[in-house]
Amino acid sequence: MKPKSSNLIKTIPLFTHLSPEELLDLEKFIIRKHVLKNEIILLEEDTLNYMYFIYSGKVKAVQISDNGREHILAIHKSGESFGELSLLDGKTSPATVIAVEDTHIGLISKKDFEQYFLGNNKVFREMALMLCRELREAWLRLKILRFADAEHKVRALLKLISEQNGVKDTRGTIITLKLTHEDIANYASVSRETVTRVFGRLLKEGEIEILERKYILLKPLFFKKTLLV
Numbered sequence: 001m002k003p004k005s006s007n008l009i010k011t012i013p014l015f016t017h018l019s020p021e022e023l024l025d026l027e028k029f030i031i032r033k034h035v036l037k038n039e040i041i042l043l044e045e046d047t048l049n050y051m052y053f054i055y056s057g058k059v060k061a062v063q064i065s066d067n068g069r070e071h072i073l074a075i076h077k078s079g080e081s082f083g084e085l086s087l088l089d090g091k092t093s094p095a096t097v098i099a100v101e102d103t104h105i106g107l108i109s110k111k112d113f114e115q116y117f118l119g120n121n122k123v124f125r126e127m128a129l130m131l132c133r134e135l136r137e138a139w140l141r142l143k144i145l146r147f148a149d150a151e152h153k154v155r156a157l158l159k160l161i162s163e164q165n166g167v168k169d170t171r172g173t174i175i176t177l178k179l180t181h182e183d184i185a186n187y188a189s190v191s192r193e194t195v196t197r198v199f200g201r202l203l204k205e206g207e208i209e210i211l212e213r214k215y216i217l218l219k220p221l222f223f224k225k226t227l228l229v
Contacts, residue, residue, distance in 0.1 A: 009106075012053050013079055014130065017122040029112040033105050041097040041105065042083075050107045051117075053081035057103025058177065061095040062186070072187040074137070075100065075177065077165060084127060087113050101178070137164070144188065153188040154198045155226040158208075161187075162218050172219040174211065 009015055009023050009030070018026065032055075035041055041052065041059060058077045062070040073095050076082050082097065087110050108116075117123050137160075144156045158175070166173040181195040188195070202208045207222035 011055065011079055012081070012106075014053065014081055014123065014126050017126060018120075022120070026116065029108050029116055031107040031109075033107060035099045035103050035105065037099055037101050037103075039099050041099060041103075043096050048086055048110065050109055051081060051083045051087055051113050052097070053106050053108075054078050055104040055106060057105075058100040059097050059103055059105075060100050060183075061097050063095055070186045071189060072183065073141075074134075075161075075165070075187075077177075081130070084113070084117075085131065150188075150190045150194045151198050151201075153190055154184065154195055155222075157184065157188045158216070158218060159223070159226050166218075171209075172217050172222070175216040175218065178214045179216065180214075 056078050060075050061073045147153045162173045162175050165177050181192050185192040185195045209217040211217050
């Protein structure tokens with residue numbers, strides 16, 4: 001069942017500075033959609049048409065090689081948006097976006113985006129801050145890919161994901177994403193076998209733990225031994 005519309009828009013950080021009247025006005029432009037796990041949300045050629053934001057669920061932006069292998073560029077969760085850069089510069093984004101789990105999204109067309117967003121200083125300022133955060137994260141991901149050692153790549157990636165999707169408790173930091181070894185391999189540009197081998201070592205040495213629902217717990221020892229990125 002879809003969440004109530006009146007509560008949805010308030011959860012998106014991009015819109016938190018809008019007044020109740022502005023939020024009601026914004027809802028007129030929004031197209032809501034429910035997508036199932038593993039369903040393609042958009043292809044590269046579609047990125048010029050809409051901006052997307054996530055009410056609930058998670059999606060991944062991937063590049064697919066000629067041999068069919070995915071390389072994960074980013075994972076977006078509830079409260080985040082994507083596609084706005086293409087609407088700003090008029091160029092397609094080199095990625096396909098796929099639902100990681102059942103997801104509720106909102107869409108705003110290029111026409112409405114230009115009419116509403118570009119004329120609202122509060123939204124435009126928040127969007128600029130968001131793009132700055134995405135740029136910093138892109139630099140961090142590039143730094144990870146430059147590591148020569150595969151274990152350093154996996155460690156650095158887990159650390160980055162924990163900063164973006166981590167919840168701290170008395171045991172350490174829990175990554176609240178259900179990531180398979182294949183997902184991590186595609187994200188870090190290493191083989192699945194390498195990820196399995198690294199995970200086996202981290203588990204044996206007590207640096208990580210696999211919890212219920214396949215969440216990953218990074219213990220204090222993990223952060224102590226992981227190369228800073």
